[in-house]
Amino acid sequence: MEKRSIAAILSFSVVAVFFMFTVLLIHPFGNPVSTEMDDDIISNAQTDTGANNAVTSVVFDYRGFDTLGEATVLFTAVAGVVMLFRRIKK
Amino acid sequence: MSGMSKIVKTITSISIPFILIYGLYVIAHGHLTPGGGFQGGAIFASGLVMVLVAYGSVWTMEKIKEKNLTMLESLGAFCFILIAFLGLVFGTVFFNNYLVGSNSIFGTVPAAGSGLADINTAGVIPLMNFAVGLKVIAGLFAIVLVMAYAISKKEEK
Numbered sequence: 136m137e138k139r140s141i142a143a144i145l146s147f148s149v150v151a152v153f154f155m156f157t158v159l160l161i162h163p164f165g166n167p168v169s170t171e172m173d174d175d176i177i178s179n180a181q182t183d184t185g186a187n188n189a190v191t192s193v194v195f196d197y198r199g200f201d202t203l204g205e206a207t208v209l210f211t212a213v214a215g216v217v218m219l220f221r222r223i224k225k
Numbered sequence: 226m227s228g229m230s231k232i233v234k235t236i237t238s239i240s241i242p243f244i245l246i247y248g249l250y251v252i253a254h255g256h257l258t259p260g261g262g263f264q265g266g267a268i269f270a271s272g273l274v275m276v277l278v279a280y281g282s283v284w285t286m287e288k289i290k291e292k293n294l295t296m297l298e299s300l301g302a303f304c305f306i307l308i309a310f311l312g313l314v315f316g317t318v319f320f321n322n323y324l325v326g327s328n329s330i331f332g333t334v335p336a337a338g339s340g341l342a343d344i345n346t347a348g349v350i351p352l353m354n355f356a357v358g359l360k361v362i363a364g365l366f367a368i369v370l371v372m373a374y375a376i377s378k379k380e381e382k
Contacts, residue, residue: 173325185334186256186347195350199309199320202353205263206360210302213352213364217295220375 227281227377236305237279244272252358256347262354266361273366282373291374301360324348357379 162168178209184192194202229267248269255261277285312321325332325348335342344351 141371151343161315178262181335181337183325184322184347184350186350187335187342188256188258190259191256191261191354192347192348196322196348198354202357203306203309203320204356205346206302206305209361209364210298213295213298213367216260217291220371 228281229279229281233279237275241272241276242277245269248272248362252354253351255342255354255358256350257344262357263361265354266358267365269358269362270365270369273362275367277366277370277373282370284379287329289366289370291367292369297363298315298360298367301356301358301363304356306351308349309354312314312349322348322350322355324352330356340360 167173176197177189180189180192181187184196186192186196190202247269248265248271250257251260251265252262253265254358255265270377303306309320312323313319315321316323325334331345331348332334333350
């Protein structure tokens with residue numbers, strides 16, 4: 136076996152062992168550590184924003200800046216693709 | 226003659242209104258049901274891409290220029306930021322929901338608790354949904370149309 140593949144297998148197994156220990160330390164599903172913000176949004180979203188869909192009220196109202204960033208990412212992607220595939224007129 | 230066979234074109238023509246109306250429904254009801262501007266815009270753009278596949282990119286490019294699509298996308302982005310800035314003018318902060326509680330359009334607040342609400346709720350959220358939906362429709366379709374046209378031109382010549 137080459138030295139390169141032995142080194143690859145060794146580094147892969149070290150990283151895999153670290154990942155396994157990380158998975159064992161993950162908090163159990165369904166029991167979040169702090170629930171203050173979730174409870175506040177769930178109980179107040181309807182009266183704050185008037186939207187029945189709490190997810191949309193988070194996306195477009197509480198976290199509006201995040202949506203602005205997403206829209207900017209899409210805008211930049213479209214601008215890049217259209218610029219890349221534009222027709223060059225002679 | 227570009228595009229696929231007559232069967233595919235006929236089936237596309239029959240089923241395209243339902244797909245587009247469903248996409249518009251998801252955008253318009255973003256504050257009531259699951260979905261919103263991004264998701265409904267993706268559905269609408271997928272319907273347009275079906276037309277593109279069935280009828281060919283050259284035919285589609287003759288009907289819808291990419292220039293108009295990029296203009297629509299910029300218009301959607303501009304409307305989104307404008308609505309956010311109007312929160313600074315009429316309300317207190319950037320992205321303020323200034324229409325909630327007022328008697329204007331989209332102004333009513335639904336009764337607390339789970340239940341049905343009418344579409345005239347949620348303040349600026351439906352307006353932002355429409356702006357983002359327009360942006361996603363034009364943006365996604367512009368990407369696919371430009372790429373397909375760049376490939377097809379090489380094959381036909």
